[in-house]
Amino acid sequence: KNEVEQSPQNLTAQEGEFITINCSYSVGISALHWLQQHPGGGIVSLFMLSSGKKKHGRLIATINIQEKHSSLHITASHPRDSAVYICAVSGSRLTFGEGTQLTVNP
Amino acid sequence: EAQVTQNPRYLITVTGKKLTVTCSQNMNHEYMSWYRQDPGLGLRQIYYSMNVEVTDKGDVPEGYKVSRKEKRNFPLILESPSPNQTSLYFCASRDGGAGNEQFFGPGTRLTVL
Numbered sequence: 001k002n003e004v005e006q007s008p009q010n011l012t013a014q015e016g017e018f019i020t021i022n023c024s025y026s027v028g029i030s031a032l033h034w035l036q037q038h039p040g041g042g043i044v045s046l047f048m049l050s051s052g053k054k055k056h057g058r059l060i061a062t063i064n065i066q067e068k069h070s071s072l073h074i075t076a077s078h079p080r081d082s083a084v085y086i087c088a089v090s091g092s093r094l095t096f097g098e099g100t101q102l103t104v105n106p
Numbered sequence: 107e108a109q110v111t112q113n114p115r116y117l118i119t120v121t122g123k124k125l126t127v128t129c130s131q132n133m134n135h136e137y138m139s140w141y142r143q144d145p146g147l148g149l150r151q152i153y154y155s156m157n158v159e160v161t162d163k164g165d166v167p168e169g170y171k172v173s174r175k176e177k178r179n180f181p182l183i184l185e186s187p188s189p190n191q192t193s194l195y196f197c198a199s200r201d202g203g204a205g206n207e208q209f210f211g212p213g214t215r216l217t218v219l
Contacts, residue, residue: 031205043210090204098148
């Protein structure tokens with residue numbers, strides 16, 4: 001079993017829909033990261049959190065340390081949100097989930 | 107602009123021909139790392155460096171070498187590339203511990219024939 005599990009692996013939505021991507025982990029962590037990888041391949045950091053909730057524009061990330069679970073929400077999704085979203089956890093090293101491929105159709 | 111740069115961005119080569127992928131960061135970060143990304147496997151760490159002249163193996167170091175002679179540069183060396191090293195490679199850097207934000211380079215797509 002992977003140390004970091006994401007679900008779903010693939011997600012297709014219509015523009016305007018509310019989207020949730022989940023991440024569960026099995027190791028002790030100091031922080032959890034949500035990353036975005038666009039079709040061109042570049043990776044950018046969206047959030048880094050160790051407790052509670054963070055919001056940036058239409059994106060919201062939450063983490064429950066006791067349950068070892070985090071969610072990334074996208075409100076009012078748009079085709080430009082189409083990307084791979086990667087969860088990564090910082091323990092002794094950075095461990096990545098396999099990513100969620102999100103496609104938002106107009 | 108704070109950034110991590112990699113070169114080349116794309117490379118097609120043949121088995122056994124030594125190559126180097128360069129990585130440079132302008133943020134004075136101590137920690138630098140190399141990852142490879144493969145379908146179904148996600149990002150896996152190849153090597154990392156905590157500071158100048160301090161490097162260590164990650165999860166998949168076989169067939170790779172690195173060096174850290176200067177703080178800003180962390181080249182990845184493939185002495186004798188093989189087709190199973192065909193992958194998308196990312197360099198990254200961060201300031202301080204594992205809980206800090208990591209900055210990624212744009213990626214290098216390598217094909218070994």
